[in-house]
Amino acid sequence: MSEDMNNLIPSPEVHETDGRSAPTVLTARSVVYSYGNTPALRGVSMDLRRGEILAVTGPSGSGKSTLMLCLAGILAADAGDVTYDGRRISEEDEAQRSKLRRTDFGVLFQFGQLVPELTAAENVALPLLLGGTKRAAAITAATTWLDRFGVADLAGSRPPEMSGGQGQRVATARAMVTEPSVLFADEPTGALDALSGEQVMTQMVRVARDAGTSVVIITHDAKVAAYGDREIVVRDGMIEASRS
Amino acid sequence: MNAAATIAAESDVVESDGPGIMALLRLAASGGRSDRLRIALTAVGAAAATVILLAGAAVAFISDGDGPYALDVLDQPGLRPGVMISMLMLCVPVLVFVGLCTRVGAPARDRRLAMFRMAGATPSETTRIAAYETGIAALIGSVLGTIVFHVGRLPLDSTRFGEYTEQLGNGNTQAKDGQVRLLPTDVSIPIWAVVGLVALITIGSTVASSLALRKIRISPFGVTRTAPPKPPRRSAALMFVVGTGGLVALGIVARSSEEINLVLALVAFVLFVVCVAGLLTGSAAISASVGGFLAPRVGRPDLLIASRRMIAAPYTSSKATASVLLAVIFGAAIQATRSNFVLLDDGFDSFYADTFQLLDGVLIVAVVLATANLLVTNAEAIVERRRTLAALTASGTPKPVLARAVLMETLVPLVPSVLLAATAGVLAARSFFGTSVETSVLAEGARESEMVTFAVPIPWERLAVLTGGTIAISMAITALSLVLLGRSTRPSELRAAA
Numbered sequence: 001m002s003e004d005m006n007n008l009i010p011s012p013e014v015h016e017t018d019g020r021s022a023p024t025v026l027t028a029r030s031v032v033y034s035y036g037n038t039p040a041l042r043g044v045s046m047d048l049r050r051g052e053i054l055a056v057t058g059p060s061g062s063g064k065s066t067l068m069l070c071l072a073g074i075l076a077a078d079a080g081d082v083t084y085d086g087r088r089i090s091e092e093d094e095a096q097r098s099k100l101r102r103t104d105f106g107v108l109f110q111f112g113q114l115v116p117e118l119t120a121a122e123n124v125a126l127p128l129l130l131g132g133t134k135r136a137a138a139i140t141a142a143t144t145w146l147d148r149f150g151v152a153d154l155a156g157s158r159p160p161e162m163s164g165g166q167g168q169r170v171a172t173a174r175a176m177v178t179e180p181s182v183l184f185a186d187e188p189t190g191a192l193d194a195l196s197g198e199q200v201m202t203q204m205v206r207v208a209r210d211a212g213t214s215v216v217i218i219t220h221d222a223k224v225a226a227y228g229d230r231e232i233v234v235r236d237g238m239i240e241a242s243r244s
Numbered sequence: 245m246n247a248a249a250t251i252a253a254e255s256d257v258v259e260s261d262g263p264g265i266m267a268l269l270r271l272a273a274s275g276g277r278s279d280r281l282r283i284a285l286t287a288v289g290a291a292a293a294t295v296i297l298l299a300g301a302a303v304a305f306i307s308d309g310d311g312p313y314a315l316d317v318l319d320q321p322g323l324r325p326g327v328m329i330s331m332l333m334l335c336v337p338v339l340v341f342v343g344l345c346t347r348v349g350a351p352a353r354d355r356r357l358a359m360f361r362m363a364g365a366t367p368s369e370t371t372r373i374a375a376y377e378t379g380i381a382a383l384i385g386s387v388l389g390t391i392v393f394h395v396g397r398l399p400l401d402s403t404r405f406g407e408y409t410e411q412l413g414n415g416n417t418q419a420k421d422g423q424v425r426l427l428p429t430d431v432s433i434p435i436w437a438v439v440g441l442v443a444l445i446t447i448g449s450t451v452a453s454s455l456a457l458r459k460i461r462i463s464p465f466g467v468t469r470t471a472p473p474k475p476p477r478r479s480a481a482l483m484f485v486v487g488t489g490g491l492v493a494l495g496i497v498a499r500s501s502e503e504i505n506l507v508l509a510l511v512a513f514v515l516f517v518v519c520v521a522g523l524l525t526g527s528a529a530i531s532a533s534v535g536g537f538l539a540p541r542v543g544r545p546d547l548l549i550a551s552r553r554m555i556a557a558p559y560t561s562s563k564a565t566a567s568v569l570l571a572v573i574f575g576a577a578i579q580a581t582r583s584n585f586v587l588l589d590d591g592f593d594s595f596y597a598d599t600f601q602l603l604d605g606v607l608i609v610a611v612v613l614a615t616a617n618l619l620v621t622n623a624e625a626i627v628e629r630r631r632t633l634a635a636l637t638a639s640g641t642p643k644p645v646l647a648r649a650v651l652m653e654t655l656v657p658l659v660p661s662v663l664l665a666a667t668a669g670v671l672a673a674r675s676f677f678g679t680s681v682e683t684s685v686l687a688e689g690a691r692e693s694e695m696v697t698f699a700v701p702i703p704w705e706r707l708a709v710l711t712g713g714t715i716a717i718s719m720a721i722t723a724l725s726l727v728l729l730g731r732s733t734r735p736s737e738l739r740a741a742a
Contacts, residue, residue, distance in 0.1 A: 074638045102640030113635035117552035135543030
């Protein structure tokens with residue numbers, strides 16, 4: 001983290017990370033992606049190490065969310081390679097990438113990701129049910145994860161009955177319930193007030209560190225970026241800076 | 245011109261004495277793709293309703309000099325009201341379709357209406373813009389329907405089904421020769437009736453749209469419902485149980501009765517109406533109840549999502565389902581009635597055969613029209629949930645799971661509802677016409693025929709075709725809406741408005 005940024009933002013809970021010495025879990029090499037004729041990524045290369053928390057920052061329209069979508073296999077890069085644990089996921093088909101996201105990746109968005117009709121416990125259990133876990137076992141595991149995020153009392157509630165912060169903690173529990181290797185979080189606090197945002201980030205980072213999960217946080221908020229072990233700045237579809 | 249540009253262009257008008265009708269019409273026609281789709285679908289529905297009503301009007305205006313027709317039900321004046329009622333019944337699913345079309349692209353329309361308010365339009369002006377939009381679509385559709393009806397009559401009128409010779413007077417007057425038409429394509433419908441029907445559909449649609457908008461508040465910041473939808477009424481189930489139980493009891497009484505009793509027939513009709521009302525108003529309750537039973541028990545993700553949707557949004561498909569159930573109730577009643585007539589009439593007279601064949605044809609059209617409503621409902625439900633669906637796909641939920649969830653959400657409550665509807669229809673017919681018939685039979689070798697009582701069989705095969713066919717068509721129509729699923733789960737939808 002740069003010295004300037006440290007002066008501007010409150011220091012989050014600091015953890016010793018072995019990220020710099022850990023093996024690489026995800027790499028991107030010369031990734032290019034365009035929306036029609038509009039280029040979004042112009043040859044991005046980066047690495048993510050096991051257990052590392054990486055903040056990807058940049059102004060609106062810089063391509064940081066597109067980078068996350070390519071890294072998570074939600075979008076297939078037009079050119080370049082994305083490799084996860086030795087697998088070139090940029091060359092895999094949609095079904096393979098979909099299964100990878102269900103088993104090895106967790107994905108968290110700004111809002112609207114919970115199924116509004118399902119209870120919190122069922123929302124969190126959904127990835128396990130998709131993997132073939134029996135209902136009772138899945139709900140038990142979901143309740144445990146809700147407890148880790150301090151929202152076990154909401155197990156029977158539906159998302160419209162929750163506050164934004166509560167909903168985002170449930171969503172984080174759902175993203176973590178399969179104990180993924182990598183958690184992708186796109187503006188995870190973008191729709192929350194400062195206090196709720198801080199609670200969500202603190203719990204997410206704590207749980208991820210406990211589980212040894214790498215985290216890619218897409219944000220334009222310096223306070224959120226400060227939770228990262230490392231920060232890369234994206235501008236005009238390219239990495240402008242990388243700082244630890 | 246897009247909505248914002250139109251608002252800018254009309255802003256002077258809006259801010260002064262209120263917009264004139266032309267300004268309101270231009271604003272109504274200035275929407276985006278989903279708005280144009282809504283207008284097109286509404287016009288198609290209005291066109292279909294116009295064609296059906298004009299067909300009914302043609303039957304109503306058959307005079308002595310017209311005909312004859314190949315179908316006995318058109319040839320005999322006493323049976324024509326039945327045909328006209330059938331035409332009116334066919335309009336029910338079409339009008340439901342028009343009503344459902346007004347919800348297509350509703351989120352985008354709501355945002356547009358809010359923009360009108362932001363630009364200075366008053367709440368009543370905004371409501372009028374939305375109502376005029378429906379009115380314009382209905383007018384265009386109705387005029388097109390009139391053209392289609394009159395153009396379509398030409399090839400039908402040139403198709404003849406043999407010749408006839410009719411003796412007039414006391415046998416020594418001249419014969420009247422002619423050719424037999426299938427349908428009353430030679431009947432001229434008075435212009436006032438055509439204009440009246442077009443006006444009726446246009447004004448009716450506009451008024452219905454205005455009434456629907458009474459329940460929402462359009463502010464510059466969006467559209468909100470002034471009254472949240474009420475939970476499904478369980479009392480509807482009681483109505484259905486009372487109606488069905490009454491019909492069963494009446495069937496037992498009717499079995500011991502030697503002939504059709506008018507009082508019993510009247511009671512059967514009233515019980516049938518109670519039964520139909522219970523089933524139609526209770527289809528949302530059936531959806532919620534089935535969902536409530538399944539949701540805490542199932543472990544399949546698709547069935548879990550579907551059953552929770554059935555609880556949370558029971559009205560989503562109940563309006564479309566209601567017209568399907570209406571078609572099944574009458575269809576089952578027709579099939580059960582046919583069983584009585586087959587036994588009553590030795591050899592099943594060609595008149596009855598023709599009549600039931602015509603009713604079967606009307607039934608098939610009614611089922612297809614009714615199930616078409618499911619397409620609109622499901623398409624709208626998918627588009628409304630596109631952000632959640634996109635997020636689920638992004639987090640690794642396979643699209644086939646989501647597709648099955650959409651199918652199950654419609655079909656799981658539909659199956660028991662269709663079976664109940666068929667039961668109600670059969671019970672009503674058997675209560676009305678009795679469960680046994682007495683007919684004369686000439687035994688082999690006997691000189692005189694004797695009266696024999698036969699138990700009327702339940703037409704299981706025909707009922708299986710009706711219920712199975714309805715469910716199969718519903719499944720196929722619902723599957724068509726899944727085309728939108730691929731588009732609604734694109735990553736770009738992750739940033740769509742919630």
